[in-house]
Amino acid sequence: MRRALFAILLIAACSQKPEQQLQEAASWSATLQLTAEKWLDNSVPSSFVRSTVDAAMKSVEKTSTKSPAIDKLIAASGDFRHAIETNDRHAVAACAARFAEVSRELKK
Numbered sequence: 001m002r003r004a005l006f007a008i009l010l011i012a013a014c015s016q017k018p019e020q021q022l023q024e025a026a027s028w029s030a031t032l033q034l035t036a037e038k039w040l041d042n043s044v045p046s047s048f049v050r051s052t053v054d055a056a057m058k059s060v061e062k063t064s065t066k067s068p069a070i071d072k073l074i075a076a077s078g079d080f081r082h083a084i085e086t087n088d089r090h091a092v093a094a095c096a097a098r099f100a101e102v103s104r105e106l107k108k
Helices: 002-014 018-040 046-061 068-085 089-107
Strands: none
Touching: 018 046, 018 068, 018 089, 046 068, 068 089
């Protein structure tokens, strides 16, 4: 079921206009920010975070719209995944701030 949903999202992302792709990237950035904050509050397990980061990265990497903000989102996502794997709470907090910044940039 999860794979089918992901495939549908990928197909939709490929057929989207650049504005829609930027809006989707902003949504993923906000999602990752919230996920980081909830992980810091011990409200979600690391496995959930890894799945969320993986889905976000796959979706954003498939976008045909290129921008510095999207590049920042991809970099922050990778750093976030690494921070979760190493249980680095300080790095996760920094990633949450980066996601907030990227969300603002993408919404301009």
